[in-house]
Amino acid sequence: MPTVEVADLKDDDFLLDVREDDEWEAGHAAAALHIPMSEFVARYGELTEAAPQDGRVNVICRSGGRSAQVTMYLAQQGIDAANVAGGMQAWEAAGRPVVTDAGAPGAIV
Known part of the structure; x- marks a missing residue:
């Protein structure tokens, strides 16, 4: 499965966050699109538009783990997708910004 390290992501790379709502609300990457894995198939059209x-x-x-499953699904649909190794825990550990919807500093839960 294609994988990308947090350090290899550029600020303008497209990021899809598949965590659940409570995780997203606690903190996320500012420019990410949020579609929880539990709603992904029903909301797939939002991804294709964005x-x-x-x-x-x-x-x-x-x-x-969850992002690996969604990455495999996207690849089966013919979409160029990569799993971000280590997820938001690696994102935060790399010093990348984590924010709330209000723009305040966030946390990974």
């Missing part, structure tokens, strides 16, 4: 047509979809969750 994702770049010529770029990769980088999928992230808390630690990499």
Whole structure:
């Protein structure tokens, strides 16, 4: 499965966060699109509208398990997707910003 390290992501790379609502509300990457894994198939159209047509979809969750499942699903749909290794825990550990919807500092739960 294609995997990308947090350090290899650029600020303008497309990021899909598949964590649940309570995890998202506690803290997330500012520019990420949020579609919880539990709602992903029903809300798939939101991704196809928002994702770049010529770029990769980088999928992230808390630690990499759920995002790996969504990455595999996207690959089966013919979408260029990669799992973010280590998830939001690695994102935070790398010093990348974690925010709430209000823009305040967030936390990974």
